[in-house]
Amino acid sequence: MSTDAIDLLIKRELPAAVGGDRDAYGRIVAASQNVVTAVALAITRDVATSEDIAQEAFLSAWHNLRRLKNPSSFLPWLRQITRNLAHDHLRGRRNRMLQGEAADLAIQHAADPDGCPLEQALDAEREAVAADLISELPEDSREVLLLFYREGQSSKQVASLLGLSDAAVRKRLSRARQSVREDLLKRFGEFARSSAPSAAFAVGVTAALGISKPAAAAGLGLATRSIAGSMAARFALGMAGAAAGGLLGGLVAAWFARGIILDFADDDAERAMLLRFSRRYMLFSLVMVALIVATHLAFHDPGRTFIVIAVALLAMNWQLLVTLPRMMAPMFERDARRDPVGARQRLLAYRLTWGRAGLMVNNIIVIGSLVIARLHFG
Incomplete structure (x- = not known):
């Protein structure tokens, strides 16, 4: 022609x-x-x-x-x-296993x-x-x-x-x-x-x-195997970026809010215990972010990326819903006995940062980011 x-x-x-x-x-x-x-x-x-x-x-x-x-x-x-x-x-073939x-x-x-x-x-x-x-x-x-x-x-x-x-x-x-x-x-x-x-x-x-x-x-991504692989990789990247960004946001918030839990400490031993927890929590957050990104880069598999994200959220929620409250419980009781009015204000600040309310906000950010990534990357 x-x-x-x-x-x-x-x-x-x-x-x-x-x-x-x-x-x-x-x-x-x-x-x-x-x-x-x-x-x-x-x-x-x-x-x-x-x-x-x-x-x-x-x-x-x-x-x-x-x-x-x-x-x-x-x-x-x-x-x-x-x-x-x-x-x-x-470019992809050079680094792909x-x-x-x-x-x-x-x-x-x-x-x-x-x-x-x-x-x-x-x-x-x-x-x-x-x-x-x-x-x-x-x-x-x-x-x-x-x-x-x-x-x-x-x-x-x-x-x-x-x-x-x-x-x-x-x-x-x-x-x-x-x-x-x-x-x-x-x-x-x-x-x-x-x-x-x-x-x-x-x-x-x-x-x-x-x-x-x-x-x-x-549904175009389902038309051919190569298109499906491309779309899956893009969605995995969207999930990885969204989850990593949400977890990093939570880490930054934890860094600035660490003074709230330290105010409950009565002596150097309690302060050292809470500092260890906050540092361990932040380090764990960084490890989870790195693991999410590494999983995406190594496997380009949305399913595996999602599993790592789910595990990261569960582990971090456990620390803030179970581990930290057990440590803080005696301090909350002591603070309530000493200063009932001030204790309510300090407890509210704790709940909005390290407690269930703060955790819920962080989860909403991470999950909301995942939903946006899913809608955007298809």
Whole structure:
């Protein structure tokens, strides 16, 4: 399909797609899938990963179609979404440990001597060849060269699809030809054509939409496993940040309110006991904050993050509802006998900071933050 035909198709189908027409959006996907997968492949150097990222880019664009004011900006916007997702993938992969299904699969392949080693070797070789071929090219020529071979070796077509001038495309093509051996360039051309997505790719994206309107994409995270993982990570980050922020707020309040419980102490021994408690409580709060954040960073699992948050809240509530009142009970009684009027005021100050009222406020802040994170991150 020529560039003019692609532009015309996008302008024609986009209004219907914005209105929720999945078939119209599917036609846009079919017309632009070559450029999107090429952009992703140039960055990730892995065909399967590039198609996953391209699918996520198309789904993300569908979700946000109503934000696009100018239909002619669709392709540049889509390319940028794809580049962002591809770079995010590479950054995440550098630090990500094998876990979940990936870990299970790796263990299974390593432990199963009957797991078709020839097929595994061929897959590994294909992936390595693809990565090596792309790595041999100048970085700014990878997208251009992939599309050049996929789009009938038309520099004008490539220029239009990538938003470049024809002269810029020709310059990058020339640089690639000068820096790469002719036989390697020929292999790359074969690889570029063979790795282009088939018609099934657009069908798969259209089927994955699974919703009636782009704006109603609350369930979009369930469309594909990669989208689900991304949304889960974002929600886990929201939970971790919300809970950590709430606990840190409680820690700061405890620091400034420690003088309230120290006023009940009658001698150095009682004062030292209360100071030990307040320091232990604050240290425990910091440990819980660190554990919540570490759980998110290590596992990217909202379920595990939520369990750690729940344990932290229960442990901290226990200290303020059970441990501290037991320590303070004799002091409260003694204070009430000495100065009944002043004791009521001091007891009220205690309840508003270290007691049930203060604890309730802190719990509301933490739980409220979690609810907001859940609504925001979906």
